[in-house]
Amino acid sequence: MSDQNNEIVVRIEGLRKSFDDNEVLRGIDLEVRRGEVVVILGPSGSGKSTMLRCVNLLEKPTGGRIFFEDTEITAKKTDINAVRAKVGMVFQSFNLFPHLTAKKNVMLAQQKVLKRNKEEAERIAIEQLTKVGLGDRVDYKPAELSGGQQQRVAIARALAMDPHVMLFDEATSALDPELVRDVLGVMKELARGGMTMMVVTHEMGFARDVADRVIFMDGGVIVEQGTPEEVFDNPQSERTQDFLGHIS
Ligand SMILES: Nc1ncnc2c1ncn2[C@@H]1O[C@H](COP(=O)(O)OP(=O)(O)OP(=O)(O)O)[C@@H](O)[C@H]1O
């Protein structure tokens, strides 16, 4: 999947984020290369979501810099919407519009942000929905779909924007166990297809299988990182050992 010579897509330098006097990110340095799948683990409150949200500029860093491809996205002049269009994000909650069909949900941002015409947006929506296994559900509304299907619509919606990187924040945490597999399957396919991905998840099987690199965060810093084998089979830090001991 990853190629050491590949260019850097996301570069995080000395990232800090405070909410009032609570410093949640305390100096994160991280580079993600084209085609790389980075899985981020860590206890609740360690700053995983905040870090992903900073990459998408949903949160404004209080220190450090973030680069997306050639653009410093933390620079004042950066067009936030242009960056967001290329950074796909999938959350625990699907955030679909309830009154719109799956197809319309996937068409909307294509038309609004990318200015695609209706026919093209519709063609791409059907193509992406088919890719996530929902070719026969394009005219269903969210309430008529299972949680796993709704999450796959959310993934299709992100993919329809031709993102250069996909961020997943506990995309399967709200799903019943039997629905988790389908969503992980779609994510796995995406990874195999060469998508650059930053994935916060508690699914250790997925991490082991799909990650090129596993990052362990605690207290707003990266405590340890390595290949899945390194981190899972031979964790160096006591905090990582502790965390893995509790979840397995
Ligand atoms: N908008 C906010 N305002 C104030 N504090 C916040 C805000 N967002 C996050 N925090 C705080 O930042 C810390 C890190 O939160 P974050 O959501 O990044 O953790 P996390 O690692 O994603 O945890 P979890 O595994 O529970 O999702 C927490 O202490 C949280 O309360």
Ligand SMILES: [Mg+2]
């Ligand atoms: Mg979180």
